[in-house]
Amino acid sequence: MCGIAGIWGQSDEETVRTMTRRLAHRGPDAQGILKNPEGPGILGHRRLAIMDPAGGDQPIRSAEGRRAIVANGEIYNFRVLRSRLEDRHRFRTQSDSEAALALYAERGPACARDLDGMFAFAVADGGDLFVARDPIGIKPLYFGRRNGDLLFASEIKALAGCAEDVREFPPGSWFHSRVGTRSYYEVPDRAPVPRTTEEHVALVRQTLERAVRKRLMSDVPLGAFLSGGLDSSIIAALVRPHVDEFHTFSVGIEGSRDLEAARVVARHLDTVHHEYVLRSEEIAARLPEILFHLESFDQELVRSAVPCYFTARLASPVVKVVLTGEGADELFAGYRYYRDYEDSTLLRQELSRSVRSLHNVNLQRVDRMTMAHSIEGRVPFLDVEMIELAQTIPPELKLKRAEGAQSTEKWVLRKAGESLLPGEIVWRDKEQFDEGSGAVGLLSETVDGWMSPSEATQYAERHPEARLRSAEECLYHKILCEAYTDPAPVLGNVARWADRPVQIQPERA
Numbered sequence: 001m002c003g004i005a006g007i008w009g010q011s012d013e014e015t016v017r018t019m020t021r022r023l024a025h026r027g028p029d030a031q032g033i034l035k036n037p038e039g040p041g042i043l044g045h046r047r048l049a050i051m052d053p054a055g056g057d058q059p060i061r062s063a064e065g066r067r068a069i070v071a072n073g074e075i076y077n078f079r080v081l082r083s084r085l086e087d088r089h090r091f092r093t094q095s096d097s098e099a100a101l102a103l104y105a106e107r108g109p110a111c112a113r114d115l116d117g118m119f120a121f122a123v124a125d126g127g128d129l130f131v132a133r134d135p136i137g138i139k140p141l142y143f144g145r146r147n148g149d150l151l152f153a154s155e156i157k158a159l160a161g162c163a164e165d166v167r168e169f170p171p172g173s174w175f176h177s178r179v180g181t182r183s184y185y186e187v188p189d190r191a192p193v194p195r196t197t198e199e200h201v202a203l204v205r206q207t208l209e210r211a212v213r214k215r216l217m218s219d220v221p222l223g224a225f226l227s228g229g230l231d232s233s234i235i236a237a238l239v240r241p242h243v244d245e246f247h248t249f250s251v252g253i254e255g256s257r258d259l260e261a262a263r264v265v266a267r268h269l270d271t272v273h274h275e276y277v278l279r280s281e282e283i284a285a286r287l288p289e290i291l292f293h294l295e296s297f298d299q300e301l302v303r304s305a306v307p308c309y310f311t312a313r314l315a316s317p318v319v320k321v322v323l324t325g326e327g328a329d330e331l332f333a334g335y336r337y338y339r340d341y342e343d344s345t346l347l348r349q350e351l352s353r354s355v356r357s358l359h360n361v362n363l364q365r366v367d368r369m370t371m372a373h374s375i376e377g378r379v380p381f382l383d384v385e386m387i388e389l390a391q392t393i394p395p396e397l398k399l400k401r402a403e404g405a406q407s408t409e410k411w412v413l414r415k416a417g418e419s420l421l422p423g424e425i426v427w428r429d430k431e432q433f434d435e436g437s438g439a440v441g442l443l444s445e446t447v448d449g450w451m452s453p454s455e456a457t458q459y460a461e462r463h464p465e466a467r468l469r470s471a472e473e474c475l476y477h478k479i480l481c482e483a484y485t486d487p488a489p490v491l492g493n494v495a496r497w498a499d500r501p502v503q504i505q506p507e508r509a
Contacts, residue, residue, distance in 0.1 A: 002027045002058070003046040003371075004070040004141075005158050006122055008129045008177065009149030010040050019151075019158040020044040025293075026072070026154060026371045034059040034068050039127035045070040048374055050320060051219055056095035059124075063090040067105060071097035071121035072154050073139040074378070076214040081114065096217075097121065104130060112174045112184050116214070116384070120169070122152060129177040135185035136382050137171025137359025140367055144489070150177075155368070156295050156490050166489035171359045185384075189352045193392040197412075200393050204416040211383035212238040215323060223247035223319040225311050225377075226273070227437065228261025230410060230417065230428065231325025231334075235380055237420035239323060240269045249315045249322070251276045251307050253438030258307075261425060268422055276314045278307065280442040286310075287446065292483040293372040294365060295490050297476035299469060300497040301365055307437040308369040316373035326366050327381035330354035331390040332410040333398040334430055339407050344395040351395070355387060360495040447472045466491070469498075 003023030007016055013033060020031055027046025034043045045058040051074070059068045075081070078096035081103055089102040096117075103111040104123050109130060118138035123130040131152060133141045144151045144163025151163040159166045169175070172185030195203075212235060216222065224236045226248035240246055248271040250262035259275055266273035283306055290309045294302065315322050329335050333351060341347035363379070370377035380386070393412055400411035408414070414426050451459070456471030459478060468474045481487045 002048050002070075002072045003154040003158070004072050004120065004122060005044040005151075005153040006042060006070065006129075007149055007151050008041040009147075011035055011042055012149075013042055015151070015162055016042045016044040019153050019162060020046050022158040023154055025374055028374050029053070030057045032057055032059050032070075034061070034070075034124070036068070036124045038066065039124075041124055041129060043068060043070045043122060043124055048320065048371075048376060049220070050074065050376060051096050051217070052094035053219055055093045056097070058095075058097065060093060060095060060098050060101060062101060062105065063092065066126055067101060068124045069097055069101040069104075069121055071100060071119060072141075073117060073119035073121070073134065074215075074217065074376075075100055075115050075117040075119060076217055077114075077116040109174050109176050109179070109182065109184075118378070120154065127177075130174065131169070132174040133169050133171055135172040135384055136187070136355070136363070136387070138363055138367070138379060138382060140359075140364065141169040142493070143167055143169050143175075156493055157292070157484070160484055160489045161486045163489070166493065168360055168493055187352055187356045188388055188391050189349065190388075190391040192348075192394040197397065197415075200397055200412055201415045203389055204393070204412055207383075207386050207389045208234070208380060208416065209238055211380040211386050212323070213242065214383075215378040215380050216242055218321045220320040221247070221318065222321040222323070223249060223315055224323045225308075225315070225325070226250050226262045226265060226271075227258045227325075228263075228265055228425065228428070229258070229325070229430070230414060230426065231328035231381065233261075233265045233325075233421050233425050234328075234413070234417040235323050235325050236265060236269055236271065237417065238380075240271065245272060247272045247274065247315070247318050249274045249311050249318075251278055251310045251314060251437055253278050253442065256438040258437045261428060264422060265425055268425075274314055274318065276310055278310060278437065278439060278442060280445045283439070283442050284446045284449070288479050288483055289372075290369075291476060291480045293368045295368060295480075296364065296494045297466070297473060297480045297491075298361070298494060298496055298498075299473040299476065301361055302476050303440050303443060304362070305365045305369055306443060307439045308365055309372065312370045312373040312375055312377075316375050319375065321376045321378065322370065323378050323380060324366060325381060326362055326377075326379040327355070327358065327387075328410065328413060329430075330358060331381060331387065331398075332393075332413045333395065334409045336409075336430070338399055338409065341395075341399075347395040347399065348391075351398070352391065355382075357495070358382070360493070361497045364495075443472070447475050451475045451478070467496075 003026030
């Protein structure tokens, strides 16, 4: 996990250095600047050393010196790629990013399809620039313009004041300076495949196990966030056999359901468990920092970012890599509002849309909160193979409806994890991170003390463009604006989790 930045069109080294300084939290281990030797442009990098800590500093140049790469993320299949390429390319490091550089040299923009991982990277290729982002948008990337030049960076804050027209670079896409932007991946919207229930359950378990194993790739200590909910608990259970000393991390208010459930899982899996008790005064003190890193005022996103921030802070002194359960709710119908979809086709379509929307909501939260503390978050549920399998599972196996009883969300996933965990965890009612940890209650106390309802009403009237929905969101917007000298690029890229299409049920005969 790292931070990348660059400019293409002129050699403005000072601007790139400014951008990389603003990304220092993403990469405290090393920094690098490379002036393109064959054209106008500069690449910048801040490194969090995960693979080849001693020899993998970036930018990485090809052996002949023509090409160079700066990358953020992990290429999980780099060893397979390297074995296919090393008879034609001389590798200088054990970095996974160097395999992406060699693959680009052979396949050009088509290389993006062959990369299995989470990534955002830029390659200087003589007088050309190539940029690519992973299929789901796990790793962030933003573009901006200045006097005809192209600027890019891992976070919006790096571009604020340095570029205009700052926009998110689309997931599953690549850019080439001579061709423009092209899409290479879209989340599939597939009809369910006829299998027995047992076959669906077995495939979920097998596919998730493969997704977890590939994400154990690390030359530094690795652990997992553990809320005690189904998603993080299954991930922790699948990691445990492969890690001798496995650290897990949980936060919540005193007596919260998350802390209690996480202790049950930690004892069951025999992990080295760490926990932190949240307090309202500390949330209030850290809220400006959380919003600065999050780059959003969206109410739902901030609520989930608060416990994520403190969990990442808890993990940071112990490990450099954490696995999380992000994506399971969107794949397997975990949120409450999914119960409103009585038509299975509409539910399937909404789940697919939810996955496509993750890049600038929940995945933004995971990336920013972990990187605020210089650790890398990995999301096994959002493995491309896992996503494609989930599209083939009938919605009625995800959201199990019973006559006269409450629907059971993520039913097929619960069955897949039934042999891994205690029953009280497998069949625990779904709670969002902010609810189970108790953070949402502490946030309410904070908001009540900072902004009155009348102040919020007046504030919302002054900012109609923001569509502020509550006193809580007004406060977040105000704090975010105060965190930046130039907040416009950040405000212009805030996605709204609540902006979902209104579903229309088909008329009944």
